[in-house]
Amino acid sequence: MTMTTGGHLNLVDLGALGALVEKIRQRPSAAQTTWSAEVRWTGAFRSEAAVRRFAPIASDEPRGMGGTDSAPNPVEQLLAALGNCLAVGYAINASAAGITIRALRIDLDGDLDLHALLGLADGHAGFSAIRVAVHLDTDADEDAVAELHATVAATSPVGQTLSKAIPLEISPA
């Protein structure tokens, strides 16, 4: 990825991205990042996730799940995070490849069996499968678009976190 020439494409600041790339080339340890969130339960199935200085991300369950339906639920938030991550991936990689994105919409669906969550059966409690339909409007040539799709899928941080088994250490504190 070389973007040190600056300028903008797809509103992406190529100079800023190029500076990040150059910083990591000079000092590879700069690529090691840690991200955080802090969640507070507020009663029933409601909670709020604080990230840095931003307004917290509210969470609840639909009434059919026993909640009060005041916000998206956590598995919907997971799909949202995946779609938002893929959008960044398209913006980065299209801009690096000189491809103009006219519009981009990403539809996500995930299938979940409630048996394990509710203690009604053993088995996988998470999504069994996630489907993502990418509506990309661009006039780039077919090969470049195919390469863009492949690169984004292979390098999406959230996508790759879901595609692989990640060590999750949950500890009472």
Added chain:
Amino acid sequence: MTMTTGGHLNLVDLGALGALVEKIRQRPSAAQTTWSAEVRWTGAFRSEAAVRRFAPIASDEPRGMGGTDSAPNPVEQLLAALGNCLAVGYAINASAAGITIRALRIDLDGDLDLHALLGLADGHAGFSAIRVAVHLDTDADEDAVAELHATVAATSPVGQTLSKAIPLEISPA
């Protein structure tokens, strides 16, 4: 899980949850659910994820990542979704076990190497590890609390989606 007696614990509507459990016992296919989100890219690294009728979940990257820092980024949203999911898990399972939660805070951190995202090296683009510290304030006895922690970790939909490799089908549409 038996909660057909109704009433509330931890503000959880045990009657509503019991009705869901009973519905699935009668008709197991009712446990098969599908959840959705729809993401629209709005320029640079900004996008919005729409879930049902709720205000969209905004996404951006920090300035150091080349973004305009207007919202949590997707990997922070992923940690938020995990924490919010664990909060639901504690609320469900504590309530089913007759445990009163006085307070619950969940701190989440995840480590990510930017090399793959930026095309600077092959390798895993996602979180290499996620650490979760659960601050649970309750006067339940030690064994019951230990069982609660174990049950929540084993049955969290978002937690189990991250802990396992999930089939992710990303298709141009």
